[in-house]
Amino acid sequence: MLFNLAILLGTLVAMEGVGTLAHKYIMHGWGWWLHRSHHEPHLGVLETNDVYLLALALIAAGLVAVGKAGYAPLQWVGGGVAGYGVLYVLAHDGFFHRHWPNKPRPLNRYLKRLHRAHRLHHAVKGREGSVSFGFFYAPPLRVLKRQLRKRRGP
Ligand SMILES: [Zn+2]
């Protein structure tokens, strides 16, 4: 049980790394055409960017299926991937972008930093030159602001 829990938590932590890299190199790379909707003003509830969430769900379901078929610990990796997806929706869609009716406010310094960092991610309009690609870890704001200044030029 403890072993499985460790796999689950390890997967959650690892997924932040995977998510950050995917956001930086895939979503702001060749996958920009899907992510683009998220960097433009939109009115509806769904955006093409949600395809990435669907992909995440399929990967999680695939891992659980393979785990069930033989290699049991993979089920917990799948659970971790799914869990990350849920946390992502809560944090990113609910908290960063206030898509939810009760508009939660940042409660502590960690959440405040995450929130501001994601604002800075959206401060750059196009595909290139963005900062802060993570969802649960953000570099210090002064570092991000320095990066933004440098990219914009004098
Ligand atoms: Zn982005």
Ligand SMILES: [Zn+2]
């Ligand atoms: Zn966003």
